[in-house]
Structures are given as structure tokens and as C-alpha cells.
Amino acid sequence: MSDALAYRPKAGEIPTAPGVYRFRDADRRVLYVGKAKNLRARLSNYFAPLRTLHERTRRMVTTATSVEWTVVGNDVEALQLEYTWIKEFDPPFNVKYRDDKSYPYLAVTLADEAPRAIVTRRSGIPGARYFGPYPKVWAVNETLELLLKLFPIRTCKDSDYRRAMATGRPCFAGQIGRCFGPCSGHVGIEEHRANVDRFVSFMTNQDRRILDELSGQMLEASAAFEYETAARRRDQLQAATEFFEKSAVVLRDDVDVDVFGIDHDELAAAVQIFVVRGGRVRGVHSWTVDKELDVPIGDLVDSVVQNAYGGQLTPPREVVVPELPDDAAALESWLAGRAGRKVRLRAAQRGDKAALLATATQNAKQSLMLYKTRRSADFTTRSRALEDIQEALGMADAPLRIECFDVSHLSGTNIVASMVVFEDGLPRKDEYRRFTIPESTDDTDSIHQVLTRRLAYLATPDGQRAPDTHAVPESAAAADALDTVAESDAPVEAARRSKFSYRPNLLVVDGGEPQVAAAARALAESGVEGIYLCGIAKRLEEIWTPGSDYPVILPRNSDALFLFQRVRDEAHRFAITHQRQRRKRDISSVLAEIPGLGPTRIKVLLRHFGSVKRLRAASVEEISTVDGFGPTLAAVVHGELQAGAGAQPR
Numbered sequence: 001m002s003d004a005l006a007y008r009p010k011a012g013e014i015p016t017a018p019g020v021y022r023f024r025d026a027d028r029r030v031l032y033v034g035k036a037k038n039l040r041a042r043l044s045n046y047f048a049p050l051r052t053l054h055e056r057t058r059r060m061v062t063t064a065t066s067v068e069w070t071v072v073g074n075d076v077e078a079l080q081l082e083y084t085w086i087k088e089f090d091p092p093f094n095v096k097y098r099d100d101k102s103y104p105y106l107a108v109t110l111a112d113e114a115p116r117a118i119v120t121r122r123s124g125i126p127g128a129r130y131f132g133p134y135p136k137v138w139a140v141n142e143t144l145e146l147l148l149k150l151f152p153i154r155t156c157k158d159s160d161y162r163r164a165m166a167t168g169r170p171c172f173a174g175q176i177g178r179c180f181g182p183c184s185g186h187v188g189i190e191e192h193r194a195n196v197d198r199f200v201s202f203m204t205n206q207d208r209r210i211l212d213e214l215s216g217q218m219l220e221a222s223a224a225f226e227y228e229t230a231a232r233r234r235d236q237l238q239a240a241t242e243f244f245e246k247s248a249v250v251l252r253d254d255v256d257v258d259v260f261g262i263d264h265d266e267l268a269a270a271v272q273i274f275v276v277r278g279g280r281v282r283g284v285h286s287w288t289v290d291k292e293l294d295v296p297i298g299d300l301v302d303s304v305v306q307n308a309y310g311g312q313l314t315p316p317r318e319v320v321v322p323e324l325p326d327d328a329a330a331l332e333s334w335l336a337g338r339a340g341r342k343v344r345l346r347a348a349q350r351g352d353k354a355a356l357l358a359t360a361t362q363n364a365k366q367s368l369m370l371y372k373t374r375r376s377a378d379f380t381t382r383s384r385a386l387e388d389i390q391e392a393l394g395m396a397d398a399p400l401r402i403e404c405f406d407v408s409h410l411s412g413t414n415i416v417a418s419m420v421v422f423e424d425g426l427p428r429k430d431e432y433r434r435f436t437i438p439e440s441t442d443d444t445d446s447i448h449q450v451l452t453r454r455l456a457y458l459a460t461p462d463g464q465r466a467p468d469t470h471a472v473p474e475s476a477a478a479a480d481a482l483d484t485v486a487e488s489d490a491p492v493e494a495a496r497r498s499k500f501s502y503r504p505n506l507l508v509v510d511g512g513e514p515q516v517a518a519a520a521r522a523l524a525e526s527g528v529e530g531i532y533l534c535g536i537a538k539r540l541e542e543i544w545t546p547g548s549d550y551p552v553i554l555p556r557n558s559d560a561l562f563l564f565q566r567v568r569d570e571a572h573r574f575a576i577t578h579q580r581q582r583r584k585r586d587i588s589s590v591l592a593e594i595p596g597l598g599p600t601r602i603k604v605l606l607r608h609f610g611s612v613k614r615l616r617a618a619s620v621e622e623i624s625t626v627d628g629f630g631p632t633l634a635a636v637v638h639g640e641l642q643a644g645a646g647a648q649p650r
Helices: 040-047 055-063 074-089 136-152 157-169 189-205 209-223 229-244 295-309 328-339 352-377 381-391 443-455 485-499 513-526 559-592 599-609 612-617 620-624 629-645
Strands: 019-022 031-038 067-069 094-096 103-108 117-120 129-130 257-262 267-279 281-290 318-320 344-346 401-410 415-423 435-436 507-508 530-535 542-544
Touching: 019 040, 019 074, 019 401, 031 040, 031 055, 031 074, 040 067, 074 295, 074 328, 103 189, 117 136, 136 189, 136 229, 209 229, 257 352, 267 295, 267 352, 281 295, 281 352, 295 328, 318 352, 328 344, 328 415, 352 559, 381 559, 401 443, 401 559, 415 443, 435 443, 435 559, 443 507, 443 513, 507 513, 507 559, 513 530, 530 559, 599 612, 612 629, 620 629
Parallel strands: 257 318, 318 344, 401 507, 507 530
Antiparallel strands: 019 031, 019 067, 094 281, 103 117, 103 129, 257 267, 267 281, 401 415, 415 435, 530 542
16 A cells, blocks of 8 residues: 555645645545644644554545635634534544533523423424423423422413404413413413413522421411412422432532533443533433544534534533543534623532542443444344445355454463354343363463363364363352362263354454464464354454454444454453452452451451452451451461452453
């Protein structure tokens, strides 16, 4: 592949001013839109030697046939133009937003003769006052139902209102107690307008003093023997109390802030926004993002914030994000223009806002996991993913059974491996297997050993396992172990071997060229034919096949790559879990070998510190504070633990 791109402009032709650039393909389709403070400096990154570029950036610039740019006056104008063009051209290599839909609002039509409260996704209703947005329609309906008990106003359609006012008969909603406008026959135009003003004022300020006011009015009416009025105030007080209780207090009453939690991997990102108004979480918005290029968190924040406030959502006075983008000042100016006032963009490091950011980020992690799981679990999506894998790897049939292998170790010791099985794109956890590797020189040797042991089950005609001199017996309780067991367990082992002998269509290893080469060597030595092999490299999500000079690059948002990633991540999780279980057994074994430590003292020691990590980090003085441990015994325990301490498993 030549390092020169035919359409590369001369360095002197590119201005050093801020601007927006566009890469186009041969059909003049816009592939990517980006902004830059210095166009020459930014574009030079794309025209570096191709071998130094990120794999997906290289694919973008080699797909493009031209690049063009537009100079603007400042960073804010660049941001605005970039946002406009991304919305207009929808470039395939820019960040893609899924579930990017409008949110429901609570609107009050103040321009009407008798204003009404409605739930709508439509913006721009003349004279309407909007509140929200809300995460779900049921949330805004629930809020409106509570508030109507507190501030009874009109909710019926305009046609029903006009008919009721013309005939003198209440509208249908008024007849069933769902509408409290003049059409219901209970209030006049002016009195209704006063109720609407109180409704709008409360939604704007959400002042908790209304609780004291309603309580006082209820008591006054009761003292005056106006029991019907007292009952209405009681119901209103209950509605107001329930309204406030539905929003968790997290910050001071005068704080309005949006908190963005973001979790991302190489392919996708999940966003969670906590909308805090008056110190309370009033709503939660979430969506997912597909990434084609490798976007750092700062650039992702930039894109996410633009997408969030590019529509109906108005930014508050403060926006909290995980990390400030490079053009934070320009983004603040853009937000201020959207809000009509100053907006502060900050990355919370400590305090209540940082804690709320951590909660939002945790929710984003869950959303990303759920999104990937659902995407992989859908039948149509799974079928498409398997077909795409078949085509990408040149397989004769779709890989209905995939086995993926991963190796985990602790600084080169306690080497274990995992095998996970996916059939029809779904995990078969009852067929997962674990391996213990007694000795190995590196990851490639471990992969070779594991594949050799697994393929031995397929190397004989009857599917029985060939002799394995490297097997290390596991306990009988470890039903998913791959090593030999006693003859008394033969029926169980035979059933297990029967399952294990199922023939995979595709073997996947976690790693790049070296790991695939080691696996290919094991496959060739086994004599087993008709099984395809590939590896998935973590950093670039590349798919490597045996003997290939270049990896297979699947589109970032493809279902096939999502399935590959899920299979690989599941194998990694299973291997790490096995490694940690062995570490727990190891520390118990180490403690049991110390003279003077029996099962009771070991249990007391572990219960006191709560975790193996804390116990290993404890000093002699801290261990000696445990009941039954003097300075001498504490020193012995500390020494043994430090001697056996190591790095975290890989």
C-alpha cells in the first residue's frame, strides 16, 4: 500500500485559521466532518504515513478521494458549522446516535383563552410554556396527574372546549372529572387563568413553601367548620408532598445542573444525563452511540453535548461532564447561545457533583452492557451477524457454533485459560470450560497448549479424548474442568466429553497475529480439518486470520463486530473469574500453612479485613489488632502474604 494519497493537498495550500473540513468519496458523498482551531495542523494528522494511522482512520482516508475545508472566524463558528453539516450530511465516519428521538414535554398553552396543559413532543406551539423534557411519556403523565390535583386547570382538546362553551354542557373530560377548565362549568375564565398562573409559577420555581401554605389553609378551613374546603386542601397537600418525594434531593435547592455520565468502548458508547433542577433529579435521559473512528473521551463529550442541546433541550447554567474537550471555551459559548445566558462547562473532581457524575457513569455502564446484550440477542440481528462473519471470513457456512479462548495469568504465574461457547449467536454457559496450564513460556505457548488439548477431543473417530500428558486434575466439584478424573467419575466424564466433542465451526482466540499463528499450529498438528480460525485484537478490534498480511476490518457499527466483541469479552470475563477464584483458594492455602493459624483464625482474619486485597495491603500493626493475633504472629502472616503478592490477573 502506497503511503501517498493522490488527493493530498500541499501543506502551503491549507490555511492555519480555524475552520471545518470534509472528506468526500468518489461519488461526492461526505464521509467525515471535523472542526479544527488550526486546519493545517489538524489535516496533517490525516496525511501522515498510512502505516502510522489508526486502522479505521486509514480506511477512511483511503476511501475518500478529496478533502475540502471552510475557514471561519473563530472556534465557536467552527463548532456551529460542524454541527450543522453533521446534521445535514449524516457522514458515516462521524459518531452515530441511536434512539435519537424527541422527548416528551409538559406544555401550557398560555396564548389560549383558557390555557390547557398538554403532553407533547411538538415544539414551537405559539405562546406555549414548556417544562421538561421528561425521560418517558408515563413520567410526564404521572407528573401532570399529581399537579392537576394541586392546580386544577383545563386538559381537554380545543374542539371539545369550544363545543362545551357553545352548548353550556361540560366537555366529556369535565364530566368524568379529568378537566377543570371553564368548560367544566365549575370555574370562570378569570379564576381559571389565576389557577394557570399558579401552575406555571410552581413548575418554574417548585417552591416547597406551598406545603406550609396548604397545611395552614387546611387547618384554617377545618377550624371554620368548612370541611369540604379542608378536604380539598388535604388532597392538594398530599399531591404536593408526593410530587416532591418523587424527586430525590441530591444538591442544594438553588442548583440547576445537567450531569453527563458516559461509558464507551472501541465500538459504542452509552450516555446518561441526570437533569437536576432545584437540587433534585427531575429526569434521566439516555441514548447509545456508535463509533466508526477511534474517538477519545474529550471529543466524544464534545459531540454528545452538541447532540443533547442541538434540539429542544435547553442547557442549564452548569453542565458537568467526565472530561473537558479541547475546545471547552468554544463549547461554552455555543451553549450560552442556545440558552440565552452564560453556561459553565466543568469536569467534577470531588464533592456531591462528582458523586452524582459517578452514579450517572455507572448507569451508563449498565446501559451499554444492556444495549450490547439486546443487540446480540435479537434473532434477526444474530442471523445477520453470523451471515456477515461467514462472508468476511470466507466460510462455507455460517458459524453456528463459535468457541472462543482467552488466557489469564498473574505476572506469568497461575496461568489459566477459558473456553466459551456461542451457538446461534447466544452463549451456551453449560458448555463453558476452564483450563489450568502448569507451565508456559508466554501467551502464544499457552494458546497452543489449550487448543491442542481441546482439539484432542476431535482428533479421534469416536470423539474420545487422546492421552494428554499436560493435564492437571481439578477437584470433582469443578464440573467444567477439562482434565482427567478418577474412574469412579467415568459416567459424568463421559457425558461431559460427549458435549465437549461437539465440533465448532469457528475457533476464536483473543489476540492478534502471534496468537492466531500459535492456534493455527495447534490446529495443523491435531489433523482436524474443516474448522475455521481467527483472532480478535483488542486495541483496534481487528479480525486476524491465519497467514494473512492484513486483518479483516469490519464496520464499527456492524452486528458481526458486536458479536465478535461480546464473544471475546465473555471469554475474558470467564478467564478472569477463574483466576480470581484460584487466588482466593491460594491465599487460604498460604494462611493454612502458617503455624498457629487454623480455620477459625483464618476466617476471623478474612472477615476483619473484608477482602483479600485489604488483607495483603495491611501492615503488621493492623494485623496485630485482630483478636487472637499478637505482634509475632502478625509479622509472620504479613511476611507470607507479601512473599505471595503479585500483580492483578490479565
